[in-house]
Amino acid sequence: MCHSLLGPFAFGSNVNFVVGNNGSGKSAVLTALMVGLGGKATTTNRGSSLKGFVKEGESSADVSITLRNKGRDAYKPEVFGQAIIVDLKITREGMRTYKLKSKAGHLVSAKKDELLAILDHFNIQVDNPVSMLTQEMSKHFLHSKGEGDKYRFFMKATQLEQMKEDYTYIITTKNVTLDTVEKHEECLEGLKRKYLEKEDRVKSLASLDDMHSKLEELKNQMAWALVRGSSIPSKYESKSAKVVEAEKKYKGIREQLEAITVRVQQLEPQSAELKNEAQMLLYPRIPQSLLNTRGLRSMEAIRRKLQTMEGSRSDRLRRFGEKMPALLAAIEDADRKGQFRKKPVGPLGYCIRLKDHEQALAVEKCLGSLMVAFTCDNHEDEKLLQGLMRGYYQGGRRPQIITCQFFNRVHDTSRRAVNHPDYPSVLQSLEIEDPVVANCLIDQRGIETILLIKVGFHFCGSNPSVLMQGRQPPRNCYQAFTKEGDQCYNNRYYSNDQRRCDYLSRDISAGRAESEEARRKMAQLKASWEEVEQRYRQHKDSISTVAEEAEPIKEELSKSDQDVEKSKHHKKHYEDKRKVHINTIQALKASLDLKEQELTVLKATEICPERSEVRRTARSLDSEISRLKLKISTQQDQQGDREEVIRQYQEALENYSNINQQVKCLKRFIQVLCKIMDDRHRVYTELRRFLSVRCKMYFDSMLSQRGYIGKMMFEHKNETLSISVQPGVGDKAALSDMRSLSGGERSFSTVCFVLSLWAIAEAPFRALDEFDVYMDMVNRRISMDMMLKIASSQRYRQFIFLTPQSMSSLPVNNLIRILRLKDPDRGQTALPFGQRNEEEEEEE
DSSP states (O other), X not given: OOOSOOOOOOOOSSEEEEEOOTTSSHHHHHHHHHHHTTOXXXXXXXXXXXXXXXXXXXXXXXXXXXXXXXXXXXXXXHHHTTEEEEEEEEETTOOEEEXXXXXXXXXXXXXXXXHHHHHHHHTOOTTOTTTEXXXXXXXXXXXXXXXXXXXXXXXXXXTHHXXXXXXXXXXXXXXXXXXXXXXXXXXXXXXXXXXXXXXXXXXXXXXXXHXXXXXXXXXXXXXXXHHHHOOOOOHHXXXXXXXXXXXXXXXXHHHHHHHHHHHHHHHHHHHHHXXXXXXXXXXXXXXXXXXXXXXXXXXXXXXXXXXXHHHHHTHHHHTTOTTHHHHXXXXXXXXXXXXXXXXXXXXXXXXXXXXXXXXXXXXXHHHGGGGGOEEESSHHHHHHHHHHHHHHOSSSOOOOEEEOOOOSSOOOOTTTOOOOSSOOBTTTTEEOOOHHHHXXXXXXXXXXXXXXXXXXXXXXGSOTHHHHSSSSOOTTOOXXXXXXXXXXOSSOEEOOOOOSOSSSSOOHHHHHHHHHHHHHHHHGGGXXXXXXHHHHHHHHHHHHHHHHHHHHHHHHHHHHHHHHHHHHHHHHHHHHHHXXXXXXXXXXXXXXXXXXXXXXXXXXXXXXXSOOOOOSOHHHHHHHHHHHHHHHHHHHHHHXXXXXXXXXXXXXXXXXXXXXXXXXXXXXXXXXXXXHHHHHHHHHHHHHHHHHHHHHHHHHHHHHTTTOEEEEEEETTTTEEEEEEEOSOSTTSOXXXXXXXXHHHXXXXXXXXXXXXXXXXXXXXXXXXXXXXXXXXXHHHHHHHXXXXXXXXXXXXXXXEEESSOOTTSOOSSSEEEEEBOOGGGTOOBOGGGOOOHHXXXXX
């Protein structure tokens, strides 16, 4: 505090008086004891922070306290020896460090927990006013006129207040535990439902196994059902049906071709006339013979131009692979023949259009391999598409095939989609006509949750990661892409090295459209030629269209002709063979039936070695097998992976069991806690009553030593303590409140109250600061005698009294020790070991 050095003080084993004038450091001694033994700064009533105890101009303050450690109750005597040295250092910043040393000075520990264990072992209570009573605490509790303050002082001195606070804390903990149990019970219901759902799924796995077993059984029955009712259709009847079908198809194609031929003949004269008019307008001065020659060349040029335009039409599709047009043509052909249940859709990148072409690179990086992927409605169509792809992608990487059910409307993404006022999602940036394509990209890539940021690294002063990696990223946003194709998550950022689009760049057809616009503007200057040329082109296009339509029909017709001829040949061949077979069929029938039966039995035996009697038809069994396969496939799709289902079931069961066990344990804990608290509260009430009675008894005994009578009234319900004292003698004296007493009488009564608390509260040492303030000489002498008498009866306790009185009348012996402090102005701060010099004796 304001002292450079106090001590050292060698306290006696029983009574110690620290005497000195105001400012000599008496209160600093008590403060050092309290803080040095772990007390808080506020407990000393001398400051709100530890840094206030460091002297002005100094960097730290040090306190060293030596505790006796002898006898049966010594604390770790094998480690500390017969004394424990507690060294405290307080820095200017308010930091406190401890060093616990043995009697020999060896460092044992620097942890405050060790100090707390020592204090608990010796029952040292630095925050108990009965153990260490400061001036401020005395004024607040003892000299206060409030009955509530005296009651709180009694509760704090007897540690009943701590017990009450602990009881209140435990009640609060119990209520919190009850709330936790209620929440766990609510959670338990959900976990139980989840556990039962997972259990049902596991049970359904068993039913799935039963269905697999049933399927194998049906296959075995099917094998022997074919043995019983197998039949082989006649090859002749099959070929005859094919001939009839081919002739019918041939006739239809022939009629189409004749109609197209008539149409071509009608258009050819008009085309020739228009061609001549156009040539006359373009080349009016050129001779007709040369004009005709040049017009044949122009027709070739027009044909080449048409071929070039046709090729450019498929340029956008070829971006997805040179073989992509041929693959799509094969898919169209297979769908036309009815081989697909639902026509596959793809490539997916070909089926989308950009609303803003500046976002092309970002969309292409986002979709990745999905740009060239196909989607199928079912696994049968998937297998057929894989077969078609193998014909065009031999040894190379084939496009991905995604199998998911086709729906006619787009998924509802309103709840999980990201909506940003400045930046669109990938789904919002695309024009997708086919709901199948939109649903596939939503399911596979989550395009409704990905933002497209149409800015570069200058965004928000740094980079786009500010949007994703800020305190509040956009709701439902999984990731984002910049227009350069950079990918940004909420915790990482990936730059894109690709600087051009592979699939979504502008079409050459679009550039040619601009060129065509320029040509149309130029053609406006040649109105008459444009009209004739336009009419010529229209007729020429009509002829080209008709010719294009006729080409596949001609090929089909040629193929049909071949099929018809081949079928006719086969028909005649089988008719001849049929005649031969009719002649010999009777002779071979018995042998044939026997061989066929043996062959069928052999095949059935390979499938099911043990023959079984089957009463159902093969068609009925085949229908049930198909239904069972579909049911198994549907259930497998619904349930997912078997191991994952079992893992989820075990996890749900474990969670339910753990929470259920926790709830049971908490309920048992609450029951036990309630019983314990009831017992504790009963004991607490009895102890409070017992201590109150003892305090009254000792208080009356202390007052009687001066002839006073008094009365203490405890109101535990209202938490008040009223003390009435009468200085008179006998029954005639009337009791009055302490406030009506003189200063000395009130101080004496207060000392009696403190001494009565000493009698009921245990402590290894006690310290009082200026206990005799406001006392006259008579009361001071009586109070002193009472305290010395109690101290003499309790020689196993240590007493430290701080007083400004000289105490010269007291003897210095082995039980009483006086430590005198000098005024700071006289240059000496303390006389160690209680010695007095000659100058003091002369003054006395």
